Amino acid sequence: MISRRRIRVFAGLQLRYFLLIGIGLVFLYPVAYMLVNSAKSLPDLVNPTIEWIPSTLYLDNYSRALKVLDYRHTLIVTVLLVAMETLLQTFSCSLAGYALARYRMPFKRFWMAMVVITFLIPSHVTLIPKYIMFSSYQLVGSPLSVLLPASLGQGINSTVFVLIFYQFFSSYPRSFDEAAQIDGAGRLRVFFRIALPVCVPAIVVSLLFSFVWFWNETYTSGLLLGSGLRTLPMKLQSFVEEYSRSFSSGSDGVNRINESIRSAATLLVITPLLMLYLVMQRYFIEGVESSGITGE
Amino acid sequence: MREMSHFRSNLLSRRQKKAAAGAKCSTDEVRRPWLSSMQAKEAVSGYLFFLPWLAGFLIFTIYPFVYSVLLSFSEVILSPAGIKRSFIGLKWYREALTADATYPVSLLDTLRFIVLSTPMITVAALLLALLLNGRFRGRTFFRAVFFFPVIIISGPVIAELLSTKAAVVINPSDYAVYEFVRTLPGFLSMPLLYIFDNIVLILWFSGVQVIIFLAGIQKIGQPIREAASIDGASAWQMFWKIYLPFLKPLVLLNTIYTIVMLSGFSSNAVNGEIVNKMTLTGKVYGYSSAMSWIYFILLIILLGITYLIFSERKGRAGY
Numbered sequence: 001m002i003s004r005r006r007i008r009v010f011a012g013l014q015l016r017y018f019l020l021i022g023i024g025l026v027f028l029y030p031v032a033y034m035l036v037n038s039a040k041s042l043p044d045l046v047n048p049t050i051e052w053i054p055s056t057l058y059l060d061n062y063s064r065a066l067k068v069l070d071y072r073h074t075l076i077v078t079v080l081l082v083a084m085e086t087l088l089q090t091f092s093c094s095l096a097g098y099a100l101a102r103y104r105m106p107f108k109r110f111w112m113a114m115v116v117i118t119f120l121i122p123s124h125v126t127l128i129p130k131y132i133m134f135s136s137y138q139l140v141g142s143p144l145s146v147l148l149p150a151s152l153g154q155g156i157n158s159t160v161f162v163l164i165f166y167q168f169f170s171s172y173p174r175s176f177d178e179a180a181q182i183d184g185a186g187r188l189r190v191f192f193r194i195a196l197p198v199c200v201p202a203i204v205v206s207l208l209f210s211f212v213w214f215w216n217e218t219y220t221s222g223l224l225l226g227s228g229l230r231t232l233p234m235k236l237q238s239f240v241e242e243y244s245r246s247f248s249s250g251s252d253g254v255n256r257i258n259e260s261i262r263s264a265a266t267l268l269v270i271t272p273l274l275m276l277y278l279v280m281q282r283y284f285i286e287g288v289e290s291s292g293i294t295g296e
Numbered sequence: 297m298r299e300m301s302h303f304r305s306n307l308l309s310r311r312q313k314k315a316a317a318g319a320k321c322s323t324d325e326v327r328r329p330w331l332s333s334m335q336a337k338e339a340v341s342g343y344l345f346f347l348p349w350l351a352g353f354l355i356f357t358i359y360p361f362v363y364s365v366l367l368s369f370s371e372v373i374l375s376p377a378g379i380k381r382s383f384i385g386l387k388w389y390r391e392a393l394t395a396d397a398t399y400p401v402s403l404l405d406t407l408r409f410i411v412l413s414t415p416m417i418t419v420a421a422l423l424l425a426l427l428l429n430g431r432f433r434g435r436t437f438f439r440a441v442f443f444f445p446v447i448i449i450s451g452p453v454i455a456e457l458l459s460t461k462a463a464v465v466i467n468p469s470d471y472a473v474y475e476f477v478r479t480l481p482g483f484l485s486m487p488l489l490y491i492f493d494n495i496v497l498i499l500w501f502s503g504v505q506v507i508i509f510l511a512g513i514q515k516i517g518q519p520i521r522e523a524a525s526i527d528g529a530s531a532w533q534m535f536w537k538i539y540l541p542f543l544k545p546l547v548l549l550n551t552i553y554t555i556v557m558l559s560g561f562s563s564n565a566v567n568g569e570i571v572n573k574m575t576l577t578g579k580v581y582g583y584s585s586a587m588s589w590i591y592f593i594l595l596i597i598l599l600g601i602t603y604l605i606f607s608e609r610k611g612r613a614g615y
Contacts (some may be wrong), residue, residue, distance in 0.1 A: 103342025129360035153350025216450030
C-alpha cells in the first residue's frame with residue numbers, strides 16, 4: 001500500500017520538475033529565439049505564420065555578421081587582450097590576498113575594509129579622471145590603459161578575487177609555510193611553491209570569472225581603448241552603424257539591417273563564452289560555492 | 297625626533313591600556329617604535345606582497361575618486377599646456393538636475409530599474425535556490441542552465457536582446473490578465489506589470505545569487521532540519537522559521553551585489569549619459585563628473601537603506 005506521505009513526496013517531485021523545466025525554458029528562450037531568428041531569410045522574418053521553423057536554413061545572415069564584426073581578427077584581439085587582463089588580475093589579487101591572509105601587518109583591518117569598499121565605488125565615478133590621466137600620458141587607445149589597472153589589482157570586480165584568495169590562503173595550515181621556511185625557502189619561494197599550488201581552485205575561479213567579466217565589460221574599457229582596439233562586445237555595441245557602413249542599403253531595402261542579422265551577430269559574440277562554459281561549467285559553479293562568500 | 301618617539305610611545309601605551317593584559321613594560325620596550333624587529337620584518341614582507349594592490353588602489357581608485365569630486369565642482373578649460381580648473385561650486389549639480397533635458401529622466405529611469413529589479417532578483421534567486429536544493433536527478437543540469445546567463449551577460453548583449461525582442465517570452469498584452477492587472481491601483485499594478493515585462497532579465501541577472509543562496513542553504517545543518525521536521529514543521533514553516541533567518545546575511549550580501557552589478561551596467565541610461573556628455577563644450581569633464589556623483593550619492597543612499605533593512609540588529613537578534 002502506498003502511504004500518503006509517499007504520494008505527497010511524489011507529487012512534490014512532479015511539481016518541482018514542472019517548475020524547473022518551465023523556468024529553465026524561460027532562461028533558454030532568448031537564446032533559442034535568436035538562434036531561430038538568425039536562420040531566417042527576410043521573407044521568413046516578416047511572414048507571421050513562420051515562428052519557430054524557418055522555411056529554409058538561411059546562413060547569409062551569419063556571413064554578413066562575420067564580415068561586419070571582422071570576426072576572426074576581433075576574436076583574436078579580444079581573446080589576447082582579455083587573457084592578459086585575466087592573468088595580470090589573478091596574479092595581483094593573489095598577492096594581495098596572500099599578504100592579508102598570511103602576514104601580520106599594521107592597519108590590516110583598515111586595508112581589508114578598503115578592499116571591500118573598492119567594490120562599492122562604481123566605475124562611472126572614476127571613469128573621467130582615469131580618462132584624463134591616461135590621455136595625458138597618450139595611453140588612451142593603448143592596451144596599457146586596461147592592463148595597468150588589472151596588473152595592480154584594480155580591474156573589474158577585483159575585490160571579489162582578493163577576498164577569494166584571502167579565504168583560500170587563510171584556510172591551509174601555517175605549518176606548510178613554516179616547514180618550507182625552515183628548509184631555507186625565502187618568502188617569495190614559499191608563495192610560489194607552497195601557497196599558489198595549494199590554492200589552485202582559487203586560481204581557477206579567478207581566471208574563469210576574470211575572463212568572463214573582462215570579456216563582457218564594455219563601459220570603462222570601451223572609453224579607454226578608444227576606437228582602435230575593439231573587443232567583440234564593443235563591436236556588437238556599434239553593430240548597427242558599422243553594418244550600414246559595410247553594406248550601403250539600396251533603395252529596395254535589400255541590404256537593410258534586420259533582426260536576423262543582429263541575432264546572428266549577438267550569437268557570434270556570445271559563442272566563445274558559451275563554449276568555455278560548456279567545457280568548464282563545473283568549475284564556474286563550484287567556484288562560487290567554494291569561494292567562502294557564504295562563510296562569514 | 298624626540299617628539300615623534302614620544303608620540304609613538306604615547307600611542308603604544310594607549311593601545312596597551314586598551315588591551316586588558318596591560319603588563320608593565322620596561323622603558324626600553326616603550327621606546328621601541330611600534331613593533332619588535334621580528335614583527336617589523338614580517339610587516340615589511342607583508343607590505344611588499346601588498347604593494348601592487350596598494351599602488352593600484354592609490355593610483356587607479358583613490359586618486360580618480362578624489363579628482364572626480366574636484367572636477368564636479370570645477371569649470372575645466374582644456375589648453376595645450378594642460379587642464380585648468382576653476383572652482384564654480386554646485387553649478388553643474390544644479391544644472392544637471394534642473395536645466396538638463398535628458399539627465400533627470402535617465403537618472404529616474406535607471407533608479408526605477410534598480411529599485412524594482414533588485415528585490416525581484418533577490419526573491420527570484422532565493423526561490424530558484426530552494427527549487428534546486430536537495431537531491432534529485434538533473435540537479436546539476438538545471439543548476440547549469442540557471443547559471444549560464446552570468447557567462448554571457450553584458451551591456452551590448454542585453455541591448456540586442458531588448459531591441460530584437462528576444463527577451464519577450466510572452467507578449468503579456470495579448471492576455472486578459474494583463475488588462476485586469478492594469479486596472480488595479482498603481483502601487484499594485486506597477487510591480488506586477490514590471491515582472492511581466494522583464495521576467496527574462498530578472499531571471500538572467502540572478503545566476504550568481506542563486507548559487508550563493510544554494511551554498512548557504514546547504515550550510516544549514518542537517519540536524520536542525522531533521523529536528524524541525526520531527527517536531528512536525530511543514531515546509532512553509534521551515535522556510536520562514538529556519539531557512540530565512542539563516543539566510544538573512546546572504547540576503548543582504550546578494551541585495552548589495554545586485555545593486556552594484558545593476559548600477560554599473562553599461563546599457564543603463566545614466567551611464568551612457570555620463571560618457572556622452574563628457575566633452576560637452578564649455579562643460580568639459582566637470583559636468584559629467586557632477587552627474588556621476590549625483591548618481592553615486594543616490595546609490596549610496598540605496599545601499600544604506602538596504603543595509604538598514606537586512607543587517608543583523610542586536611536588539612532583535614538577541615533572543
